[in-house]
Amino acid sequence: xxxxxxxxxxxxxxxxxxxxxxxxxxxxxxxxxxxxxxxxxxxxxxxxxxxxxxxxxxxxxxxxxxxxxxxxxxxxxxxxxxxxxxxxxxxxxxxxxxxxxxxxxxxxxxxxxxxxxxxxxxxxxxxxxxxxxxxxxxxxxxxxxxxxxxxxxxxxxxxxxxxxxxxxxxxxxxxxxxxxxxxxxxxxxxxxxxxxxxxxxxxxxxxxxxxxxxxxxxxxxxxxxxxxxxxxxxxxxxxxxxxxxxxxxxxxxxxxxxxxxxxxxxxxxxxxxxxxxxxxxxxxxxxxxxxxxxxxxxxxxxxxxxxxxxxxxxxxxxxxxxxxxxxxxxxxxxxxxxxxxxxxxxxxxxxxxxxxxxxxxxxxxxxxxxxxxxxxxxxxxxxxxxxxx
Amino acid sequence: xxxxxxxxxxxxxxxxxxxxxxxxxxxxxxxxxxxxxxxxxxxxxxxxxxxxxxxxxxxxxxxxxxxxxxxxxxxxxxxxxxxxxxxxxxxxxxxxxxxxxxxxxxxxxxxxxxxxxxxxxxxxxxxxxxxxxxxxxxxxxxxxxxxxxxxxxxxxxxxxxxxxxxxxxxxxxxxxxxxxxxxxxxxxxxxxxxxxxxxxxxxxxxxxxxxxxxxxxxxxxxxxxxxxxxxxxxxxxxxxxxxxxxxxxxxxxxxxxxxxxxxxxxxxxxxxxxxxxxxxxxxxxxxxxxxxxxxxxxxxxxxxxxxxxxxxxxxxxxxxxxxxxxxxxxxxxxxxxxxxxxxxxxxxxxxxxxxxxxxxxxxxxxxxxxxxxxxxxxxxxxxxxxxxxxxxxxxxxxxxxxxxxxxxxxxxxxxxxxxxxxxxxxxxxxxxxxxxxxxxxxxxxxxxxxxxxxxxxxxxxxxxxxxxxxxxxxxxxxxxxxxxxxxxxxxxxxxxxxxxxxxxxxx
Ligand SMILES: Cc1cc2nc3c(=O)[nH]c(=O)nc-3n(C[C@H](O)[C@H](O)[C@H](O)COP(=O)(O)OP(=O)(O)OC[C@H]3O[C@@H](n4cnc5c(N)ncnc54)[C@H](O)[C@@H]3O)c2cc1C
Ligand code: SF4
Numbered sequence: 001x002x003x004x005x006x007x008x009x010x011x012x013x014x015x016x017x018x019x020x021x022x023x024x025x026x027x028x029x030x031x032x033x034x035x036x037x038x039x040x041x042x043x044x045x046x047x048x049x050x051x052x053x054x055x056x057x058x059x060x061x062x063x064x065x066x067x068x069x070x071x072x073x074x075x076x077x078x079x080x081x082x083x084x085x086x087x088x089x090x091x092x093x094x095x096x097x098x099x100x101x102x103x104x105x106x107x108x109x110x111x112x113x114x115x116x117x118x119x120x121x122x123x124x125x126x127x128x129x130x131x132x133x134x135x136x137x138x139x140x141x142x143x144x145x146x147x148x149x150x151x152x153x154x155x156x157x158x159x160x161x162x163x164x165x166x167x168x169x170x171x172x173x174x175x176x177x178x179x180x181x182x183x184x185x186x187x188x189x190x191x192x193x194x195x196x197x198x199x200x201x202x203x204x205x206x207x208x209x210x211x212x213x214x215x216x217x218x219x220x221x222x223x224x225x226x227x228x229x230x231x232x233x234x235x236x237x238x239x240x241x242x243x244x245x246x247x248x249x250x251x252x253x254x255x256x257x258x259x260x261x262x263x264x265x266x267x268x269x270x271x272x273x274x275x276x277x278x279x280x281x282x283x284x285x286x287x288x289x290x291x292x293x294x295x296x297x298x299x300x301x302x303x304x305x306x307x308x309x310x311x312x313x314x315x316x317x318x319x320x321x322x323x324x325x326x327x328x329x330x331x332x333x334x335x336x337x338x339x340x341x342x343x344x345x346x347x348x349x350x351x352x353x354x355x356x357x358x359x360x361x362x363x364x365x366x367x368x369x370x371x372x373x374x375x376x377x378x379x380x381x382x383x384x385x386x387x388x389x
Numbered sequence: 390x391x392x393x394x395x396x397x398x399x400x401x402x403x404x405x406x407x408x409x410x411x412x413x414x415x416x417x418x419x420x421x422x423x424x425x426x427x428x429x430x431x432x433x434x435x436x437x438x439x440x441x442x443x444x445x446x447x448x449x450x451x452x453x454x455x456x457x458x459x460x461x462x463x464x465x466x467x468x469x470x471x472x473x474x475x476x477x478x479x480x481x482x483x484x485x486x487x488x489x490x491x492x493x494x495x496x497x498x499x500x501x502x503x504x505x506x507x508x509x510x511x512x513x514x515x516x517x518x519x520x521x522x523x524x525x526x527x528x529x530x531x532x533x534x535x536x537x538x539x540x541x542x543x544x545x546x547x548x549x550x551x552x553x554x555x556x557x558x559x560x561x562x563x564x565x566x567x568x569x570x571x572x573x574x575x576x577x578x579x580x581x582x583x584x585x586x587x588x589x590x591x592x593x594x595x596x597x598x599x600x601x602x603x604x605x606x607x608x609x610x611x612x613x614x615x616x617x618x619x620x621x622x623x624x625x626x627x628x629x630x631x632x633x634x635x636x637x638x639x640x641x642x643x644x645x646x647x648x649x650x651x652x653x654x655x656x657x658x659x660x661x662x663x664x665x666x667x668x669x670x671x672x673x674x675x676x677x678x679x680x681x682x683x684x685x686x687x688x689x690x691x692x693x694x695x696x697x698x699x700x701x702x703x704x705x706x707x708x709x710x711x712x713x714x715x716x717x718x719x720x721x722x723x724x725x726x727x728x729x730x731x732x733x734x735x736x737x738x739x740x741x742x743x744x745x746x747x748x749x750x751x752x753x754x755x756x757x758x759x760x761x762x763x764x765x766x767x768x769x770x771x772x773x774x775x776x777x778x779x780x781x782x783x784x785x786x787x788x789x790x791x792x793x794x795x796x797x798x799x800x801x802x803x804x805x806x807x808x809x810x811x812x813x814x815x816x817x818x819x820x821x822x823x824x825x826x827x828x829x830x831x832x833x834x835x836x837x838x839x840x841x842x843x844x845x846x847x848x849x850x851x852x853x854x855x856x857x858x859x860x861x862x863x864x865x866x867x868x869x870x871x872x873x874x875x876x877x878x879x880x881x882x883x884x885x886x887x888x889x890x891x892x893x894x895x896x
Binding site: 005008009010012013014015016017018019025028029030031036039040043048049050054055058071072073074318354 | 410411412413415416417421426443469470471487489490492515517519520523527538540541756757759760762763764766767
């Protein structure tokens with residue numbers, strides 16, 4: 001991909017993907033359309049605009065959600081191109097201030113949150129889950145992957161906000177007789193926030209630490225498709241060889257066994273009439289996370305899982321599957337443009353309300369967190385929380 | 390003066406929604422007129438606006454226009470910037486008013502009498518076409534307006550440029566869909582749906598402002614006719630080996646009272662593009678010809694584009710068909726009957742029914758051709774479209790005249806679409822390449838000059854639905870004749886200081 005070509009292509013285009021871009025939908029101007037962002041980079045390269053914090057900030061006005069790329073019949077890679085300019089912005093010191101603050105936190109804690117994830121795992125996590133694993137390392141063998149062939153990589157957002165979901169995931173999987181350990185390496189973040197910040201150097205350093213650890217496993221499973229994309233694709237694109245296979249938990253859940261077991265409490269409640277019988281049957285709508293859907297192509301597995309426990313397919317957002325609309329949390333937008341990010345989430349929630357569903361189910365901890373952040377009263381859960389007892 | 394004006398705007402809208410920054414000035418310096426892109430590629434200086442603002446309601450617009458009038462600042466309304474006639478070019482700098490913050494469907498109402506379906510939607514003018522249509526679809530309705538720019542144009546732009554969609558034969562052009570508009574005149578006067586214009590009390594704002602491309606005021610809301618989504622649709626391809634036969638068939642279909650939703654005839658070269666532009670779908674051309682012309686996609690393509698007479702000569706020697714796409718929407722039984730009748734008419738003109746395949750293929754790829762344009766431009770070509778129209782008696786002469794003249798400069802493809810009982814529009818696509826971008830720009834200007842001259846000489850109209858803007862401005866005296874004087878008088882009365890979109894539409 002040559003940014004000169006890709007930016008030029010957009011500049012000659014009549015903005016055919018603008019309708020699909022949640023950022024331009026929220027900001028409603030020309031600069032934040034894929035055309036506007038790419039044209040600005042082109043004008044900078046041609047010396048017609050200066051490379052300054054204002055122009056550089058447009059490289060960060062992107063959720064990296066690939067909505068435009070999906071619509072674009074030329075397949076022009078807008079997020080990937082803008083990423084190149086993020087790298088340049090970061091290096092030249094003119095990326096938005098919150099980006100540097102976030103990277104600083106990352107450098108201190110090895111994840112984008114100001115906490116030690118490993119400590120959080122230890123304190124929030126029942127010892128039995130960790131120690132009770134076949135062939136799994138124990139906490140005392142911190143840093144060693146053990147000899148389990150399959151490991152569950154929770155990812156920083158899940159550990160930070162939904163530690164109990166990790167326990168439920170492992171319990172559920174082990175209940176299905178899957179031998180899976182918990183990934184317990186000192187670093188528990190894939191580094192995508194560094195990549196999205198444009199700090200390629202730190203991202204590379206982190207990847208170099210993570211790769212030998214990941215290589216110990218035949219398969220890495222996760223509930224976060226952003227982590228999977230980072231480890232499976234970005235690491236490889238950077239030239240690292242890794243034969244480990246990566247899967248989203250929804251791709252691996254054995255539906256018959258999920259359905260065959262006792263219907264989990266929550267799903268039962270949903271399929272038999274909701275919490276409040278007065279309001280009629282409660283129902284579920286499924287939101288496609290960008291990294292699981294457009295990046296990974298997984299659309300049907302989560303829907304089938306929902307159907308297997310509720311007995312009916314989930315309700316659909318008007319924009320679903322490859323046309324899904326980002327939750328607003330991608331590409332560091334919540335820290336670089338919090339207002340725009342919030343508006344995007346509100347747009348998506350408006351669409352959720354139009355489905356008539358009472359419960360929003362999705363398959364990404366980042367999406368769950370974002371929806372909850374904007375509407376704390378919303379009944380939004382991850383797929384695992386929805387089906388696990 | 391400008392600083393004071395800027396301060397006044399900031400007072401109206403707050404500083405967040407008014408900008409003078411370089412990035413925005415560059416991004417609002419053109420629309421999608423091929424000429425301005427070629428000019429920029431050739432290194433010409435852009436026409437930069439001085440200020441850009443994003444109002445959120447009609448009152449703000451009213452105040453802005455009052456202030457602009459006080460300071461005599463040019464004002465250019467901006468929708469999606471997808472216009473192809475230079476309508477939004479800030480020729481004299483000034484203020485761009487971007488309307489996209491006004492993007493809501495405010496109301497959907499109807500039916501107004503029990504059992505008689507009549508529905509309408511009230512929407513703000515800054516809504517994108519695709520958002521308008523998909524939000525109506527969610528409620529089971531359609532506007533029936535599907536221009537190829539639906540993905541990137543706004544309702545205000547549709548109305549200002551009198552846009553036409555691909556299903557215009559059934560639903561009409563945008564001016565047929567709009568019942569009423571709310572607008573702001575240059576003086577700042579707001580005319581509501583039922584309001585009257587002070588100086589033209591007997592004229593409805595809709596009739597006065599629709600099609601005036603921001604030269605007389607700003608459209609802020611519109612009340613539109615909408616329809617429950619059609620329960621059934623049928624699409625077909627019918628090939629003809631003679632264009633005149635095909636045109637007779639189209640005329641007879643339209644004059645017989647049938648209401649196809651789509652009726653588009655691609656001339657042989659455009660038929661080829663329709664099929665070769667995309668990877669899949671039925672082909673009406675024999676495979677051998679396909680193979681022969683396959684290399685068009687590769688390097689040979691540039692050679693041929695630079696010597697357009699050659700491929701056109703070769704092509705005229707190959708017997709090839711013109712493809713008619715015929716579509717109907719509505720009650721399943723009714724449209725089946727209508728389709729039968731239309732095919733019967735075609736058969737009298739030695740047509741070959743190609744079945745559903747080409748029709749479905751067209752439907753699937755109906756916006757795809759827009760994506761070809763940036764690709765071709767980046768491959769070093771220039772591309773443009775010239776849409777003219779004429780009554781049936783003049784149509785074929787117009788087609789041959791324009792085609793024969795342009796063939797010397799570029800590859801010319803054409804399709805006949807937007808058919809009416811009295812006539813039809815012709816949509817020429819021109820693709821060319823010269824030795825340099827500067828030369829491209831000169832050739833492009835020659836192409837337009839020749840096309841417009843020939844169109845007027847043949848008795849056609851120079852614009853069916855892309856508007857006049859800057860591009861066709863100089864032909865307005867010949868296009869409108871005495872009518873231009875009326876338009877100029879109206880302009881003088883409504884916009885005495887000439888602030889609204891100066892330099893456009895022959896004003
Ligand atoms: C790929 C492509 C395909 C196209 N296909 C079609 C097609 O099939 N049919 C068709 O009709 N057109 C087509 N067009 C042309 C163009 O999309 C239309 O003219 C469209 O109506 C312009 O809408 P816009 O919102 O982009 O207007 P803009 O380009 O922003 O503005 C067009 C003109 O209207 C004025 N204007 C805009 N909004 C307002 C307002 N609210 N009040 C007053 N004046 C206003 C502007 O000042 C300008 O003069 C196509 C263009 C492209 C690039
Ligand atoms: S991504 Fe594709 S559709 Fe969007 S502006 Fe660029 S070239 Fe056009």
